[in-house]
Amino acid sequence: MNIHVAPSGLHEILAAKKVHHNLSAVQLVELGLQRGEGMLTSTGAFRVETGKYTGRSPKDKFIVREPSVDKDVDWGAVNQPMSQDAFDRLYTKALDYLNKQEELYVFDGFAGADPEYRLAVRFVNEYAWQNLFVRQLFIRPNAEELKHHSPQFTVISVPGLSADPQTDGTRSETFIVVSFEKRVVLIGGTHYAGEMKKSIFSVLNYLLPKQGVLSMHCSANVGKDGDVALFFGLSGTGKTTLSTDPERALIGDDEHGWSDRGVFNFEGGCYAKCIRLSQEGEPEIWNAIRFGTVLENVVLREDTRIADYDSDKLTENTRAAYPLEYIPGALQPSMAGHPQTIIFLTADATGVLPPIAKLTKEQAMYYFLSGYTSKLAGTERGVVEPEATFSTCFGAPFLPLAPTVYAELLGDKINRHDVSVFLVNTGWTGGGYGSGKRMKLGYTRKMVTAAVAGQLNDAEYETDPIFGLAIPKAVEGVPSDILQPKNTWADPEAYDRTAKQLAAQFAENFKKFKGVAESIQQAGPSVQ
Numbered sequence: 001m002n003i004h005v006a007p008s009g010l011h012e013i014l015a016a017k018k019v020h021h022n023l024s025a026v027q028l029v030e031l032g033l034q035r036g037e038g039m040l041t042s043t044g045a046f047r048v049e050t051g052k053y054t055g056r057s058p059k060d061k062f063i064v065r066e067p068s069v070d071k072d073v074d075w076g077a078v079n080q081p082m083s084q085d086a087f088d089r090l091y092t093k094a095l096d097y098l099n100k101q102e103e104l105y106v107f108d109g110f111a112g113a114d115p116e117y118r119l120a121v122r123f124v125n126e127y128a129w130q131n132l133f134v135r136q137l138f139i140r141p142n143a144e145e146l147k148h149h150s151p152q153f154t155v156i157s158v159p160g161l162s163a164d165p166q167t168d169g170t171r172s173e174t175f176i177v178v179s180f181e182k183r184v185v186l187i188g189g190t191h192y193a194g195e196m197k198k199s200i201f202s203v204l205n206y207l208l209p210k211q212g213v214l215s216m217h218c219s220a221n222v223g224k225d226g227d228v229a230l231f232f233g234l235s236g237t238g239k240t241t242l243s244t245d246p247e248r249a250l251i252g253d254d255e256h257g258w259s260d261r262g263v264f265n266f267e268g269g270c271y272a273k274c275i276r277l278s279q280e281g282e283p284e285i286w287n288a289i290r291f292g293t294v295l296e297n298v299v300l301r302e303d304t305r306i307a308d309y310d311s312d313k314l315t316e317n318t319r320a321a322y323p324l325e326y327i328p329g330a331l332q333p334s335m336a337g338h339p340q341t342i343i344f345l346t347a348d349a350t351g352v353l354p355p356i357a358k359l360t361k362e363q364a365m366y367y368f369l370s371g372y373t374s375k376l377a378g379t380e381r382g383v384v385e386p387e388a389t390f391s392t393c394f395g396a397p398f399l400p401l402a403p404t405v406y407a408e409l410l411g412d413k414i415n416r417h418d419v420s421v422f423l424v425n426t427g428w429t430g431g432g433y434g435s436g437k438r439m440k441l442g443y444t445r446k447m448v449t450a451a452v453a454g455q456l457n458d459a460e461y462e463t464d465p466i467f468g469l470a471i472p473k474a475v476e477g478v479p480s481d482i483l484q485p486k487n488t489w490a491d492p493e494a495y496d497r498t499a500k501q502l503a504a505q506f507a508e509n510f511k512k513f514k515g516v517a518e519s520i521q522q523a524g525p526s527v528q
Helices: 010-016 025-034 084-099 128-137 143-147 194-207 239-243 283-288 361-370 403-417 441-452 492-510
Strands: 018-021 046-048 061-064 080-082 103-111 119-125 153-158 175-179 184-188 214-222 228-232 249-252 255-259 262-265 269-273 294-296 319-323 339-346 356-359 372-375 387-390 420-425 461-463 470-472
Touching: 010 084, 010 103, 025 046, 025 103, 025 128, 046 128, 084 153, 084 175, 084 184, 103 128, 103 194, 119 128, 119 194, 128 194, 128 269, 128 294, 128 319, 153 194, 175 194, 184 194, 194 214, 194 255, 214 239, 214 403, 228 239, 228 262, 239 249, 239 269, 239 339, 239 441, 249 255, 249 262, 269 283, 283 319, 339 361, 339 372, 339 403, 339 441, 356 361, 356 441, 361 403, 361 420, 361 492, 387 492, 420 441
Parallel strands: 018 103, 046 294, 061 080, 061 175, 119 153, 153 184, 228 339, 339 420
Antiparallel strands: 103 119, 175 184, 214 228, 214 249, 214 255, 255 262, 269 319, 294 319, 356 420, 356 470, 372 387, 461 470
């Protein structure tokens, strides 16, 4: 990756103003408190509110249409183009805004634990708490690495700057814009810190496949014998929760690369959902919410400042950002070998998919391209209840290239490394949203544990007549009656109708993929 010199005008601002470079977590918390940006909770976490935006704003994301990327980017509703002139105007506006701030905060770090593929990143923030956020979530360089750090991509986050759609070429006051030629990301009009994290993920999703590395929206862990498991899924499907296992070392909770050397984490921290978090259900995450952790939009009890994780008063998308080392036994550095098991997580709001099913290689490719799940409340602006969606490769909002680029890379790696693939439904059972209930986390954990341990590779299976999925007849510690979703419905005919409707949605969605092998097309649900 080419070394990047800071964009024109930014050097001068960072040299002339009062800029805090690479502060410690303690220093950033102190400054955040002094500036009234947030407050400490009873456990010492730094709690903030992000205001109007408590989730990502995907419709306000743009890529600058530049000659070097024009033919590669999969332009459309996800990858919306912005002209170079519009970007230059917005960039100048952002620099003018930075120039008016009394203080700025800079963090220099890395994205990518594997030194062969890492990206040197710089974040420029107007808020101390947002600088703490990126410090905890990205890879922190040691003193020697910091001395030689030269940013290859710069993220400028100015939440207080609103765009004018009439003059700036945006859809609203919010903007997240990537320029691959200038190697800059501009973020404004939103205080939601997750935009910074996901913007770098999008950048890596463009750069790494060109080097033969599969970039993945997944969590990963590794067992004592070196066996690696990947967990794909959209926000809220359980990636962080299920990969945080006291019996296995956490590699990372959200974003990874898979090269010829193995799997590596993109980040140095975790960004866990904490709505209805409990010490009993998720002790590792519970204990990670301490001093240095950024807690977003969690309601506190006024008298004690104890977090009320059950409250969705501000949003369902409450979050905790903490460094990997807050999880006992997390792998450092965050690199491991090739996976033996892949889990596709889906929160099925219809309640018709089985809680676990083993996939053939062709089915794995079909369900990876489909990326079916339900968007959960709060993860995106405007989503207030579960909403069925097909998110290609379980990460469509972050994929600048054509979906088949990522799918072909995955298929090649599954074949070469003989990986077992499972579909796991963490959504509803006994009916859809509103009539059924959410699958118990304890049961899901037991099913995932059995899959990762290889216990289901030679299990006895029965085939679902509509989806063609191989459903195990028994999983240790799980009631057998919940394994077949139809058995959990009070009205079997209602189940059949709903299942056929979902199968038809799968088929309709898959029509958009061109050039996919016939064997993969035939691996989907049966539609009569």
